[in-house]
Amino acid sequence: MAHSTKASAQSALGELDIDMSDADTAFADEWSTWLDTHLPAMHSRLAEADSAATKAALSREWQSLMAAGKWAAITWPSEFGGRNATARQQLLFYLTSADRRVPPLAGRIGLNLCGPTLIAHGTPEQRQRFLSPMLDGRHVWCQGFSEPGAGSDLASLRTRGVIDGDDLLITGQKIWTSGAQQSDWMFALVRTDPDAPKRHGISFVLVPMNADGVDIRPIRQMSGDAGFSGVFLDEVRVPLTNVVGKLNDGWNVTRTTLANERAILFMGQQLALTATLRKSIALAKTPDPHGNRAADDPELRDRIAQAWIDVELVRLNGMRNLAKVLSGNEPGPEGSMSKLFGQHVEQHLHELALDLGGEFGILDRGAADAPDGGKWALGWLRTRASTIGGGTSEIQRNVLAERILGQPRDPWADA
Incomplete structure (x- = not known):
């Protein structure tokens, strides 16, 4: 029988004491050894990449390499190329x-969202066809859920699929589709029974992005980025065999998630916030072109201290939810708390960084005196959307009001 040992890990999440079985230790050692062999060369190649296209190709190549080592989707069952990783092993990973x-x-969107859905609800033929190229990066996926009139209220979606023989003819529009330009496939929610109640009559459909009638239009944001797109669908013909689960049961299909991964997702947010805070502190210590240091301003020092406290609160709340999962329980509403608070902390951190840069802080990329090459002005622009993407602050407040305070659901939610 595997015994349990206590191991400590020092990271941006703080000092963690983790109870590790022999299997956990072997898992962590194997992952570290694999990285020793393969990671340095990929770091070097990425550093030398001189275009977005080259970096995108290397990203797919890296995914293929990880898939060969069964590291691309560790939570997937081993029969599909995963490792059946536990929550503790996910943490170590x-x-x-x-x-x-x-x-x-x-292909992380496909690996984290579509793959588990196919494993839970897909037919054997769908799993055989889609999972392997999804795993090794041959097929990159995007998510076609949000629409111009159906974002927070996703069940109000209006993209329609009309049955035509053995096919669906899909017409409508998806919006804010991350990575659509680089994607080969999209998993989309489509209304296939317009007369059914709001959450019924919706189907989960797999749509090839190169199909006739698919029009991808990148959306240029105020930051200059165009990572999102609008996807227009004009009678796109998709075989009914691309419907995952039962026809008109897509709302239930989409609810399939990996509970343990949800609990661990906070770490990405926490690590990003910690990195931003550290870089902000370094900026405060660096003299500007006039020789002034933001660190000498007592008000700015107070704001840095408050930012540290806020980032620490995000960490502690996330660890509380993670402790539930590691104890065998389902994650609670702490995920919404982390999202709500963390997204506002992210905005405040970039506002602080602009102020730490003084009169030079708002300079954009390319300006000679822009702090850190203009990254802070760019970051501030990007984080204006932090309280919208991935679930708006309003939605997170609704979740907390309903699940913690016992408040009734909004009337529109069941309309």
């Missing part, structure tokens, strides 16, 4: 990945 600066995978 994430901590090592952050510490070693493991590059992100090109």
